[in-house]
Amino acid sequence: MEYLQFAVKRLVQATIVMFVISLIGFSIQDKLGDPLRELVGQSVSEEVRDELREQMGLNDSFPVQYARFITKAVRLDLGNSYFFKKPALEVIADKFQATMELVIGATLIIVVFSVPVGVFCAINPKSWISRVIMTLSIVGISVPVFLTAIFLIYIFSVELGWMPSFGRGDTISLGGWSTGFLTWDGLHHLVLPSLSLASIMLPLFIRLIRAEMMEVLETDYIRFAWAKGLVRRRVWFLHALKNTLLPVITVGGVQIGTMIAYTILTETVFQWPGMGFVFLEAINRVDTPLIIAYIIVVGLIFVVTNTVVDLIYSLVNPTVRLVGQKP
Amino acid sequence: MALLEVRNLHVEFPLGRKTLQAIHGLSFALDKGERLGIVGESGAGKSVAAFSILKLIAKPGRIAAGEVIFDGRDLAKISDEEMRQIRGNRISMIFQDPMMTLNPVLTVGTQMVECLKAHRDISDAEAKRLAIAKLREVKIPSAEERFENYPHQLSGGMRQRVVIAIALLTDPAVIIADEPTTALDVTIQAEIMGLMLDLCRDHAVALMLITHDLAVVSQVTQKICVLYAGRLAEQGPTRSIITQPKHPYTQGLIKALPQQNEPGARLFQIPGTMPTLDDVPAGCAFHPRCAFADELCRREVPEPRPIGDHRVACHHAEKVASA
Ligand SMILES: Nc1ncnc2c1ncn2[C@@H]1O[C@H](COP(=O)(O)OP(=O)(O)OP(=O)(O)O)[C@@H](O)[C@H]1O
Numbered sequence: 306m307e308y309l310q311f312a313v314k315r316l317v318q319a320t321i322v323m324f325v326i327s328l329i330g331f332s333i334q335d336k337l338g339d340p341l342r343e344l345v346g347q348s349v350s351e352e353v354r355d356e357l358r359e360q361m362g363l364n365d366s367f368p369v370q371y372a373r374f375i376t377k378a379v380r381l382d383l384g385n386s387y388f389f390k391k392p393a394l395e396v397i398a399d400k401f402q403a404t405m406e407l408v409i410g411a412t413l414i415i416v417v418f419s420v421p422v423g424v425f426c427a428i429n430p431k432s433w434i435s436r437v438i439m440t441l442s443i444v445g446i447s448v449p450v451f452l453t454a455i456f457l458i459y460i461f462s463v464e465l466g467w468m469p470s471f472g473r474g475d476t477i478s479l480g481g482w483s484t485g486f487l488t489w490d491g492l493h494h495l496v497l498p499s500l501s502l503a504s505i506m507l508p509l510f511i512r513l514i515r516a517e518m519m520e521v522l523e524t525d526y527i528r529f530a531w532a533k534g535l536v537r538r539r540v541w542f543l544h545a546l547k548n549t550l551l552p553v554i555t556v557g558g559v560q561i562g563t564m565i566a567y568t569i570l571t572e573t574v575f576q577w578p579g580m581g582f583v584f585l586e587a588i589n590r591v592d593t594p595l596i597i598a599y600i601i602v603v604g605l606i607f608v609v610t611n612t613v614v615d616l617i618y619s620l621v622n623p624t625v626r627l628v629g630q631k632p
Numbered sequence: 633m634a635l636l637e638v639r640n641l642h643v644e645f646p647l648g649r650k651t652l653q654a655i656h657g658l659s660f661a662l663d664k665g666e667r668l669g670i671v672g673e674s675g676a677g678k679s680v681a682a683f684s685i686l687k688l689i690a691k692p693g694r695i696a697a698g699e700v701i702f703d704g705r706d707l708a709k710i711s712d713e714e715m716r717q718i719r720g721n722r723i724s725m726i727f728q729d730p731m732m733t734l735n736p737v738l739t740v741g742t743q744m745v746e747c748l749k750a751h752r753d754i755s756d757a758e759a760k761r762l763a764i765a766k767l768r769e770v771k772i773p774s775a776e777e778r779f780e781n782y783p784h785q786l787s788g789g790m791r792q793r794v795v796i797a798i799a800l801l802t803d804p805a806v807i808i809a810d811e812p813t814t815a816l817d818v819t820i821q822a823e824i825m826g827l828m829l830d831l832c833r834d835h836a837v838a839l840m841l842i843t844h845d846l847a848v849v850s851q852v853t854q855k856i857c858v859l860y861a862g863r864l865a866e867q868g869p870t871r872s873i874i875t876q877p878k879h880p881y882t883q884g885l886i887k888a889l890p891q892q893n894e895p896g897a898r899l900f901q902i903p904g905t906m907p908t909l910d911d912v913p914a915g916c917a918f919h920p921r922c923a924f925a926d927e928l929c930r931r932e933v934p935e936p937r938p939i940g941d942h943r944v945a946c947h948h949a950e951k952v953a954s955a
């Protein structure tokens with residue numbers, strides 16, 4: 306029951322955040338460029354323009370225009386891209402898959418490597434391997450994504466010639482979703498972009514998991530677990546790891562949202578045909594509807610991941626949602 | 633031969649350039665089913681002594697010298713795996729704060745069953761049956777339900793009962809209880825202490841009871857060890873320690889007991905405080921607080937020596953005893 310209450314509260318919060326994002330998106334439309342110029346060009350007389358303005362409702366008050374914007378947005382209509390001459394959302398949706406696959410690739414790399422490496426460094430804080438990893442992680446965090454990307458391309462594509470440096474490679478369409486995960490060529494193309502996208506989050510997560518786990522290992526309940534004579538595996542990977550990962554999940558969810566922002570850089574360097582790539586082009590072309598569509602879609606992804614993570618977190622952590630319940 | 637014997641134990645914490653001597657030459661023995669009290673102020677080294685028996689001293693602490701003999705085996709010389717099989721199986725431990733002792737993300741049941749399965753080759757169903765029986769034995773109502781609960785769903789007293797149940801689960805030979813009731817509500821302290829003592833008696837478990845409360849140990853133990861600043865002050869049979877203390881510190885502790893004071897009179901207190909380990913005075917660590925202190929006490933550390941059936945670390949024990 307409490308969980309339901311919590312979930313409803315969390316969903317209301319998410320909706321409010323989405324409203325704020327839409328308001329920002331709409332303000333951009335209001336401020337950026339003149340839609341009429343894009344539609345009719347320079348050669349039309351001032352009277353015709355005024356008439357068109359009136360027809361399109363551009364002279365209405367801000368609230369009225371915003372209400373119209375929202376009504377349309379709810380029906381998934383964010384206007385047509387000036388450049389592509391088709392609905393902006395459709396353009397974004399076409400590119401969404403490529404970006405998501407990049408994010409999934411990077412997330413997989415992060416999850417697969419950060420947990421074992423972070424745990425190893427927490428259990429053996431004094432070993433030289435841990436020290437090397439900790440030093441490298443600082444380097445990884447401080448080097449900008451695009452530098453890492455260029456560096457990776459230089460080594461693995463230019464010098465060694467092992468990895469392709471641009472594009473998605475072969476994709477297979479799977480019920481409308483074109484995926485590169487199922488072809489060898491697609492996977493091959495995914496490696497470097499995913500690595501560079503993960504290059505900041507991976508060291509961040511390794512450090513986070515290490516720090517959390519070291520703190521957990523000092524607690525009384527871990528000492529008690531040792532005093533019960535449990536085998537190391539169980540103390541480390543059940544008692545300690547479970548308590549370590551719970552807070553990491555929350556941070557993790559937020560960070561995966563943030564990663565979408567970094568895709569703009571990665572996609573540009575690797576000419577990855579995703580949303581970020583299109584977004585940069587849209588900015589160059591002052592393609593306002595496309596810019597807004599991107600902001601709203603990314604905002605939505607962000608809000609959804611955060612909400613889902615919160616809901617899952619409080620579902621798996623017995624102590625979180627039950628605040629206020631008497632023992 | 634004693635079941636558990638600690639001989640001349642030295643524990644130190646190397647901290648940068650300095651090394652703290654947390655335990656300095658502690659010896660005691662515990663027979664089967666016997667109850668021993670370890671008494672001392674906060675920081676005297678009681679917990680360190682307890683954890684060194686299980687070889688679970690917090691880093692960077694280490695046993696610098698001495699022996700811990702359990703069941704005829706020197707625990708310093710056995711393998712990690714052999715040590716693991718002793719922990720929680722032959723020697724169990726009860727911690728001070730039940731709010732922190734149980735893992736918050738695992739159910740009571742999980743934390744009980746795993747302890748059995750770490751030491752016995754038994755099925756989940758059998759482990760669960762034994763665990764629930766133990767929960768009943770520590771008088772936890774609706775044990776089946778509690779078995780499924782998470783620790784935060786239980787009160788402090790209930791949690792300490794669970795910890796006691798876990799400690800008894802494997803029929804250990806020794807239980808080390810480190811201030812098992814200090815963190816609890818005063819109203820249930822006596823109840824939990826009584827429960828623990830009854831169960832130890834029923835199962836013939838030897839108990840090493842750590843506390844700063846001399847009144848409690850004087851009622852329930854057969855032997856007492858008084859620690860001061862990491863060293864033994866005095867040890868001996870409980871009755872004679874209470875009636876004929878031979879160390880000025882022990883005398884002070886006894887004089888400070890509420891029963892020893894006239895109703896309404898001001899409670900006696902030993903003047904001063906125990907030094908911290910990085911600031912132990914030369915000579916006898918107790919001398920700045922001691923009425924008997926002289927030049928010798930300021931110069932030389934008194935080694936524990938037998939006087940009657942006590943062992944006393946005081947240059948003037950004879951004088952103190954007759955005073
Ligand atoms: N992890 C540690 N690092 C450094 N020194 C420590 C550590 N643990 C204990 N000590 C030292 O050992 C001394 C004794 O600590 P211990 O916990 O055994 O005291 P205690 O008698 O159990 O006190 P209390 O009644 O407060 O539990 C402390 O004063 C401290 O100086």
Ligand SMILES: [Mg+2]
Pocket residue numbers: 678679680810
């Ligand atoms: Mg202690």
